[in-house]
Amino acid sequence: MLLRRLPAAAVAIGRGIATATATGAGRQLLLRQLFEASSCTYTYLLADARSGDAVIIDPVLETVPRDLRLLRELGLTLRYAANTHCHADHVTGSGALRRALGCSSAISRASGASADILLGEGDELRFGAFALRVVPTPGHTPGCVTFVLDDASVAFTGDALLVRGCGRTDFQQGCARTLHRSVHERIFTLPESCRILPGHDYAGHTESTVGEERRHNPRLTLSADAFVALMERLELPRPRLMGAAPPPPPPAPPKTPKTKKKTRKNPKPPRFSAARCRCPGQSALRDPGRGLAPPPPRRGHAPSPPRPRPLPAEATPPAPPGGCCPLVAALGVAPPPPGLFTNKGAAPERG
Numbered sequence: 001m002l003l004r005r006l007p008a009a010a011v012a013i014g015r016g017i018a019t020a021t022a023t024g025a026g027r028q029l030l031l032r033q034l035f036e037a038s039s040c041t042y043t044y045l046l047a048d049a050r051s052g053d054a055v056i057i058d059p060v061l062e063t064v065p066r067d068l069r070l071l072r073e074l075g076l077t078l079r080y081a082a083n084t085h086c087h088a089d090h091v092t093g094s095g096a097l098r099r100a101l102g103c104s105s106a107i108s109r110a111s112g113a114s115a116d117i118l119l120g121e122g123d124e125l126r127f128g129a130f131a132l133r134v135v136p137t138p139g140h141t142p143g144c145v146t147f148v149l150d151d152a153s154v155a156f157t158g159d160a161l162l163v164r165g166c167g168r169t170d171f172q173q174g175c176a177r178t179l180h181r182s183v184h185e186r187i188f189t190l191p192e193s194c195r196i197l198p199g200h201d202y203a204g205h206t207e208s209t210v211g212e213e214r215r216h217n218p219r220l221t222l223s224a225d226a227f228v229a230l231m232e233r234l235e236l237p238r239p240r241l242m243g244a245a246p247p248p249p250p251p252a253p254p255k256t257p258k259t260k261k262k263t264r265k266n267p268k269p270p271r272f273s274a275a276r277c278r279c280p281g282q283s284a285l286r287d288p289g290r291g292l293a294p295p296p297p298r299r300g301h302a303p304s305p306p307r308p309r310p311l312p313a314e315a316t317p318p319a320p321p322g323g324c325c326p327l328v329a330a331l332g333v334a335p336p337p338p339g340l341f342t343n344k345g346a347a348p349e350r351g
């Protein structure tokens with residue numbers, strides 16, 4: 001199947017594309033795997049070496065300066081900052097990259113997050129002679145997607161499938177049975193030689209292949225029922241940023257000048273509202289920077305390079321069915337008491 005000829009870096013909307021496609025002989029892919037140590041996150045930079053059009057997958061806010069430097073050194077033009085899912089252990093760098101370079105941020109529509117481009121099944125992110133296809137792989141979160149290179153030689157699986165592991169399913173509306181189905185029906189059906197490039201690694205791995213994971217992944221070789229039982233038994237530590245940004249205080253009550261109200265010395269804490277949940281699963285991908293333009297340079301001053309920085313959160317997306325974040329909803333605003341989250345016998349993943 002031939003891809004539609006569109007301008008470089010255009011978003012093609014085509015459903016159900018899953019076959020390998022060649023877009024011309026002699027094309028050359030530049031692929032870099034980058035690492036953020038505190039959250040053990042992999043960021044991927046892909047580019048058409050001829051045209052210089054580039055895409056970055058799962059950038060991390062803290063490492064945006066490194067990514068900007070690398071893009072500059074390699075002479076690449078970043079078209080898209082794409083995210084495989086909402087992250088609970090780090091803040092995306094897509095907003096900062098967008099502000100610095102004018103690229104478009106992208107995430108799945110099902111994530112409920114805001115971005116320039118909301119992706120769905122079969123959509124494509126084109127960069128030069130290449131394209132990344134969007135394959136929904138929910139389970140870790142409802143909005144998780146895998147980006148598959150157009151010739152099916154590489155799959156960027158985010159947290160759906162890690163090397164010899166998988167993302168947790170105990171928060172952000174995760175569902176172990178859905179994840180098992182996603183991996184078996186959408187990832188394990190790719191060619192055996194397809195490279196698996198995961199969103200995290202905590203054990204020193206860098207990549208795998210579909211065939212390798214089909215044979216050796218200790219979780220995804222289980223039946224669906226056994227996998228669900230295993231995932232329910234995990235006692236994983238709390239994600240690093242879970243609950244880091246509590247909901248804002250409730251609006252002030254209307255002024256009643258006629259009656260004087262008594263002020264309490266120890267006012268009750270505000271009740272938790274799922275609709276305003278700021279758990280990182282929802283807030284981290286509010287895509288800081290969306291819709292903002294860098295200020296014009298002042299006369300007589302050399303324009304200074306844009307410095308990525310966290311921006312005020314945008315409007316909170318509506319809470320999905322069943323509440324926003326089960327963990328935060330259950331716990332309320334206050335952080336959990338020490339010892340509530342233990343790591344007994346836990347798999348090492350945190351994202």
Ligand SMILES: [Fe+2]
Nearest residue numbers: 087088159351
């Ligand atoms: Fe994750």
